[in-house]
Amino acid sequence: MIDARRSLLLHGGIVACLALLAATLPAYHAGNLTRILVLAVYAMGYNLLFGYTGLLSLGHALFFAAGMYGFGLSAALGGLSAGAALLAGVAAAALVAGLTGALALRTRDVAFMIVTLMFAQAGYLTILYLGTWTRGDEGFVLPAAARRLAGFDLRGDGARLVAALTLFSACFLATAALTGSRLGRTLIAIRENEERARMLGYDTARLKLVAVVLSGTLSGLAGAAYAMLFGYVGASFATVQYSILPLLWVLLGGAGTTVGPLVGVALMFYLIDWSSRVTDAYMLVAGAALIGLTLFAPQGVAGLIRRKAAPWLP
Amino acid sequence: MEFGPHLMLALLEGAVTSAVLALTAMGLSLVFGVMRVVNVAHGAFFMLGAVAAWWIAQLVGAHPALGFAAALLAAPLLVGAGAMLADRLILARVGYDPERTIVATIGLMYVIEQTVLMGFGPDARPVAPPFDARIALPWVERTAEGLALYWPWGLSITAYKLFVIAAAAAILAGLWALMTRTGAGLVMRATQQDRDMARAFGVPVSRVFARVFGLGAALAAMGAVLVVPIQQAHYLMGGDPLLLSFIVVIIGGLGSLPGTVVAALLIGMTDGIVSVFLSPTLAKIVATLAVALVLVFRPQGLMGRARA
Numbered sequence: 001m002i003d004a005r006r007s008l009l010l011h012g013g014i015v016a017c018l019a020l021l022a023a024t025l026p027a028y029h030a031g032n033l034t035r036i037l038v039l040a041v042y043a044m045g046y047n048l049l050f051g052y053t054g055l056l057s058l059g060h061a062l063f064f065a066a067g068m069y070g071f072g073l074s075a076a077l078g079g080l081s082a083g084a085a086l087l088a089g090v091a092a093a094a095l096v097a098g099l100t101g102a103l104a105l106r107t108r109d110v111a112f113m114i115v116t117l118m119f120a121q122a123g124y125l126t127i128l129y130l131g132t133w134t135r136g137d138e139g140f141v142l143p144a145a146a147r148r149l150a151g152f153d154l155r156g157d158g159a160r161l162v163a164a165l166t167l168f169s170a171c172f173l174a175t176a177a178l179t180g181s182r183l184g185r186t187l188i189a190i191r192e193n194e195e196r197a198r199m200l201g202y203d204t205a206r207l208k209l210v211a212v213v214l215s216g217t218l219s220g221l222a223g224a225a226y227a228m229l230f231g232y233v234g235a236s237f238a239t240v241q242y243s244i245l246p247l248l249w250v251l252l253g254g255a256g257t258t259v260g261p262l263v264g265v266a267l268m269f270y271l272i273d274w275s276s277r278v279t280d281a282y283m284l285v286a287g288a289a290l291i292g293l294t295l296f297a298p299q300g301v302a303g304l305i306r307r308k309a310a311p312w313l314p
Numbered sequence: 315m316e317f318g319p320h321l322m323l324a325l326l327e328g329a330v331t332s333a334v335l336a337l338t339a340m341g342l343s344l345v346f347g348v349m350r351v352v353n354v355a356h357g358a359f360f361m362l363g364a365v366a367a368w369w370i371a372q373l374v375g376a377h378p379a380l381g382f383a384a385a386l387l388a389a390p391l392l393v394g395a396g397a398m399l400a401d402r403l404i405l406a407r408v409g410y411d412p413e414r415t416i417v418a419t420i421g422l423m424y425v426i427e428q429t430v431l432m433g434f435g436p437d438a439r440p441v442a443p444p445f446d447a448r449i450a451l452p453w454v455e456r457t458a459e460g461l462a463l464y465w466p467w468g469l470s471i472t473a474y475k476l477f478v479i480a481a482a483a484a485i486l487a488g489l490w491a492l493m494t495r496t497g498a499g500l501v502m503r504a505t506q507q508d509r510d511m512a513r514a515f516g517v518p519v520s521r522v523f524a525r526v527f528g529l530g531a532a533l534a535a536m537g538a539v540l541v542v543p544i545q546q547a548h549y550l551m552g553g554d555p556l557l558l559s560f561i562v563v564i565i566g567g568l569g570s571l572p573g574t575v576v577a578a579l580l581i582g583m584t585d586g587i588v589s590v591f592l593s594p595t596l597a598k599i600v601a602t603l604a605v606a607l608v609l610v611f612r613p614q615g616l617m618g619r620a621r622a
Contacts, residue, residue, distance in 0.1 A: 056413055106610050110352055110412045114560065118606035121557070122599050129595045244420055251417070281431045287424025294418040295407055 004180070007314045011176045014259065015169045022161050032273070034161045036266050037168040038226050043253070043261030044175050045218030046246035051256035052179060053211040054191030058113045058243050059120030060219050062100065065127065065238035067093040067220025069134065072233030075146035077133060082149045086224050093220020094213055096123075101212030105205065117243070124238040139234025147231055160229050167225055168262075171218060176258045178214075179314060187211055191256070219246075241283075248286055251293045254302025258314050263301050319453045319469045325583065330475045330544070332582025333482030334537045336575050338555050339562035340489065341533030343574040346563065348506045348526045351410050354419040356534055357556025358426040359397060363389050363535025364441075364547040365434050371441050378442035382543070385441070386481075389539050390532035397531030401524045410523070423552075430549040443543035447473040478540045485536055486575065493571070502526060558585075561605045567614055 018037070025033060042064055049055050070092030075085035104115045128136045147154045154160050178184045189197045190204050198204045227233045236242075245268075253264025268286070276282035297304060306313040342356045366389035371381035400422060408414040450470045452463040493499035504512040505522045513519045537555070545551070562581050566573030585597075592600070 056416075058416075103607075103610050107613065110416065111609050111613055113413070113416055114352070114564070115606050115609050118560075118602050118609070122602040122606070125595055125599045125602065129593070129599060247417065279432060280436075281428035283424050284428035284432070287421040287428060290421025291404060291418050291425065292421075294414045294421070295404065298414070 003312050003314075006312055007176065007180065010314070011173055011258065014262070015172065018165060018168070022165055027157065030161055031157060032269060034157075034164045034229065036262075036269050037164040038222055038229060039249070039269070040262045040265045041168055041171045041225065042219050042222035043246050043249040043265050044171055045215045045220075045222060047250045047255060047257075047261045048175065048178075048187075048218060049211055049215035050247065050250055051254075051260065052184065052191060053187045053208060053215075055208065055211065056113055056247070057104075057116040057212075057215075058240075058247070059100070059104075059116030059118075059123075060216075060246050061238050061240065061242035062116075062120040062123040063093045063097050063216035063219040064223035064226075064242060065123060065235075066096040066216075067223030067225075068227045068233055068237055069127065069223075070220065071146075071224035071227045072140065072142060073133065076140060076142055076233075080146075082146050082154075082228055085146060086149075086221075086228065089224030089227070090217060090221050093223065094217045097213045097216020097220070098209070101209050101216070105208050105212065117240070120238070120243050121240070124235060124240075127235045127238050134233075134235065137235050139232060139236070142227060142231045142233065147228060149228065154229055155231065164225070164229060167221075171221070172258070172262070175218075176314060179258060183207075183210070188256075244290075245286075248290055248293075250300070251298070252289060252300050254300030254304070254306070257300075257302035257306065260300055260302040267301070319451070319466050322451065322453070323469065323471070326471055326475070328583040328585070329479050331585055332579045333479045334541045335555070335558055335562060335582045336578035337482050337485060337537035337540070338534045339559040339566075339574050339578050340486065340571065341530035341537075342559045343563045343566065343571060344533070345527055345530035347571070348502055349405075349410060349523050351405065351412055351415040352419075353527070353530065354416055354556070355400070355422040355426060356530070356559060357552030357554075358423040359393050359531040359552075360534040360538045360555045361430065361547075361549060361552035362396070362426060362531075363393050363538030364542040364551060365430055365549070366392050366535065367539040367542050368434075368439050368441050368547045379444035382441070382444040382539075386536070386539050390535040393535035394528035394532035398524045398528035401527040405527065406520060406523070427549055427552070434547075434549060436549065438546035438548040440546045441542045443472070443474040445473055445477075449473050449476065474543060478544070481540060482537070485533075489533070490571075498525070557602075561601060564605050564609055 018033075022030065022033060042060075045063070046057075046060050049057055049060075067089040069089075071085045071089030074080045074088040075082065078085075078088075080088060100116070100119050104112055104119065107115050127134050134140075144153075144155070149163065152159045152163070154163055179188075186197065186202055186207060189200075189202070190207060194204055223237065226237075249264035249268055250261055251264070252267055253262065254260030268289070271285050271289070272282050275285045293300065299307065302313060338356070338360055341359075342353060345351065345353050345356075367382075367385035370385040370388050371378070374381040374384045404418050404422065405415055408418055448470045449472070450465045453466050453469060454461050455464045491499075493503065501512070501517050501522055502525075504515070504517055505519055505526075509519050512522075534555070538551075558581060562574060562577045565581065566575075566577030581601075
């Protein structure tokens with residue numbers, strides 16, 4: 001199929017370009033790229049649920065934080081090695097996503113948004129409440145042992161960028177493969193018309209739960225990786241703002257496209273970076289972008305490209 | 315102090331919280347009831363009311379009572395007008411689609427908060443209460459001649475807090491009269507019941523939406539003006555009222571106005587009492603989870619009736 005070959009070329013090409021960028025960028029931008037790549041994994045997790053399944057969650061910070069604290073606490077308090085702690089973080093996120101999904105999916109539309117928001121808020125407050133271990137708002141710095149993976153010391157800039165790029169590429173190619181698979185296509189069918197998907201015999205309740213768990217697990221993986229690469233775990237990553245940001249990134253880049261999350265994170269990162277040099281009120285840009293996107297470009301950048309130039313864009 | 319007087323004091327403080335909460339939540343409930351959209355920027359409108367009150371009080375500058383009176387009249391009008399503008403510019407253009415409205419009002423919330431941060435600064439600023447009197451409260455005592463009143467030491471409340479309760483009750487009574495006794499209220503209720511039918515009967519639905527959105531924001535601003543002499547104006551002060559209003563509106567039944575008042579009383583009264591027994595954070599966790607579970611298992615609210 002020509003589309004499959006195009007898709008392979010596109011995704012392989014993007015990964016190659018990123019590798020080239022990683023090798024050539026000056027230190028400051030290379031550091032930014034590391035952050036962008038990890039956050040893009042979070043955005044891809046969000047996109048799986050919002051862009052492909054059509055479920056708008058306002059509580060993904062809960063999953064990101066579950067991964068982050070699952071990693072941080074098991075490494076700092078449990079003394080696990082980085083690899084084992086990474087697994088613990090991902091498992092924690094999957095568990096939290098399963099529980100939250102099972103409850104929240106009993107509601108739909110606006111109620112789903114509010115319930116996920118409330119669960120995330122309860123999670124954030126729980127982190128503050130368990131301040132003895134989590135150190136609350138202040139957070140904690142991870143020990144050096146938690147930042148060595150497979151013999152590489154991730155405290156160095158170079159190793160960190162390579163790790164971020166590897167993680168991103170793996171998740172990027174995996175989501176690209178997933179969206180072309182039978183499961184991915186069924187999720188899109190649910191997004192387009194849930195009634196019809198059910199009529200065709202799909203167990204939509206179970207599939208939506210699968211989507212929540214996959215999306216939450218990917219978000220948790222991003223949270224755990226963020227803690228491992230940057231060495232810090234804090235409650236600010238569990239606030240409402242970190243539930244809104246992935247929505248903003250995915251809307252900006254293009255919901256329901258594989259490249260959208262990366263495009264959205266990169267654009268927003270540099271927009272906020274630039275505006276925070278001008279003013280303290282840098283979230284103004286994020287707010288204005290949210291309003292502008294809902295009003296004028298609900299499909300985002302990649303959605304626009306798909307409509308105008310490349311209808312085959314996955 | 316003995317238990318009885320202590321409880322009375324706690325109940326009075328709870329009544330102040332309930333009064334402000336009832337006004338704020340009523341705005342959110344009205345907007346949801348008539349327009350079927352959730353306004354996430356509601357807390358930002360609340361904060362805007364408080365900041366406007368500070369600004370107007372500064373501008374008037376004369377006796378605190380004069381500045382406060384001017385703020386109580388002008389701040390809700392300003393905030394209401396701003397909200398109507400937002401309705402025309404944003405909400406009407408996304409066609410009141412429930413999900414897109416939430417995303418747009420999240421953006422609006424950030425825009426308002428950050429603009430205030432730039433103009434007003436990150437500091438908390440006080441507004442002087444219009445009057446400073448403290449009123450000593452009596453308690454009953456059993457003496458040899460039967461029951462008698464006495465004034466225990468420390469049992470007092472500021473006259474201003476009593477004024478807040480009375481003012482909120484008066485505003486709510488006014489709102490009730492507006493909804494049930496006037497043509498404008500009739501049109502709003504008609505739009506709430508069936509907007510297509512209302513439109514067919516010549517109700518200018520889009521204008522009603524703008525007015526309802528303005529009225530909802532103005533109610534939040536009124537609550538904020540009343541609270542700002544007790545609690546200072548700050549650009550992030552809208553978060554808690556937003557969350558509590560959500561809780562009240564959900565417990566009271568989405569869009570049910572009497573349910574909203576009852577739930578505001580319930581939440582405002584228990585908020586103070588529960589915090590005595592549990593740590594404030596744990597109390598918030600329990601409340602948030604309880605509300606989420608109410609939405610999951612009883613979406614019509616505790617007092618609402620299931621919609622056909």
